[in-house]
Amino acid sequence: MFKDLDPLLHNQLRLSIMSLLMNVESAEFNFLLEQTKATKGNISVQISKLKDSGYIEVKKTFRKNYPLTTCSITQEGIQAFENYVQAIAGYLNPDK
Amino acid sequence: MKTSTMETKFTEQQSLQVIQEMIENTKAKFRDNGFFYLLWGWLVLIASLSQFTLMNIGFEYAWLPWPVMMMGGGIASGIAGYRLGKESKVKTFFDTAILSLWLAFTITLFIILIAAGAGRISWNMANVLIIALYGLATYISGSMMKFKPLIFGGIFSWMVAVVGLFLPPVYSLPLVSVSIIVAYLIPGYMLKSRAKTNGYV
Structure with a gap:
């Protein structure tokens, strides 16, 4: 009946990051920070978790001597996000 | 909603x-302020009108x-494009598509210019083909932005190109002057003006 919700995605901040990355090719750390209004520390932790699970790809480069972190979603991440949305739909419309 | 309780209290609705x-x-919020259209529009208009006058x-x-x-x-586009790319914190599929489109445009434009420069086609034919190409x-671009004036501008350029043939x-x-306007x-x-009313420059 009820599918288990992916615990990695069933978290407000991680889900926010994944939703943002679903729609763009890549986004800088600061963009994710602005959009989610989370704290730097919290968002860093969540990005690492998503990265370790293979849902997102993180590239660290430099711009004018400042570190620049760019994130993008992976195929695995897209699949996980789609599964999650389907599972949520199952919860909201249990009859279907 | 408190951050600390989010792990447990995060519901499906939320x-x-x-x-x-x-x-x-x-x-895909399109934030085009028309800069490139105005820059190239004026340059092409001035160049075509002055060539026409000088010829006469x-x-x-x-x-x-x-x-x-x-x-x-x-040069101006290169600098402006570089700055824009540096400022934006996010790269959308829309950005990539627009960039590829104008890159492909430039390459095709050069092929037409080479054809005319090498005497394979007349410069007048090149002008007509270039009108069709920027059409x-x-x-x-207009279709991607869902911006009707550009869509109309493209169709108008095609019509002008056919007439030009x-x-x-x-x-x-x-x-060229009429279609670029x-x-x-x-x-x-x-x-x-839309960029000004919406508060981005």
């Missing part, structure tokens, strides 16, 4: 809301405004 909100934030007064190097204007435009780029060669430059300058100014 999760849908989060997804919706974030999608809203990343919706019998100046030998009447084509001279083109390389000057186009090189200036190329294509304008039409696609059958008119005496002397009309090809005035045709409709395809670039008018939509460019509309984008600019």
Whole structure:
């Protein structure tokens, strides 16, 4: 009946990051920070978790001597996000 | 909602809301302020009108405004494009598509210019083909942005190109001027005023 919700995605901040990355090719750390209004520390932790699970790809480069972190979603991440949305739909419309 | 309790109290409804909100934030917001349309519109208009005038007064190097204007435009676009790329914190599929479109436009433009420069086609035919080519780029950009003035500008350029095929060669430059006003300058100014009202520059 009820599918288990992916615990990695069933978290407000991680889900926010994944939703943002679903729609763009890549986004800088600061963009994710602005959009989610989370704290730097919290968002860093969540990005690492998503990265370790293979849902997102993180590239660290430099711009004018400042570190620049760019994130993008992976195929695995897209699949996980789609599964999650389907599972949520199952919860909201249990009859279907 | 407190951050500390989020792991446990995050409901399905809330999760849908989060997804919706974030999608809203990343919706392909087109923030074109018309800069490139105005820059190239004016450069092409000035170049075509001045070549037409210089030809009519019998100046030998009447084509001279083109390389000057186009090189200036190329440098200005390069700098502006580089700055824009550096400022934006996010790269959307829309950005990539627009960039590829104008890159492909430039390459095709060069092939037409080489064909005319090598004497394979007349310069008047090159003008007509170039009108059709920027009609294509304008039409696609307009469709992607869902901005009707650009879509109309593209269609108008195609019509002008067809007319140009059958008119005496002397009309090809005035045709360039007319189509650039409709395809670039008018939509460019509309984008600019829209950018001002919406509060981005």
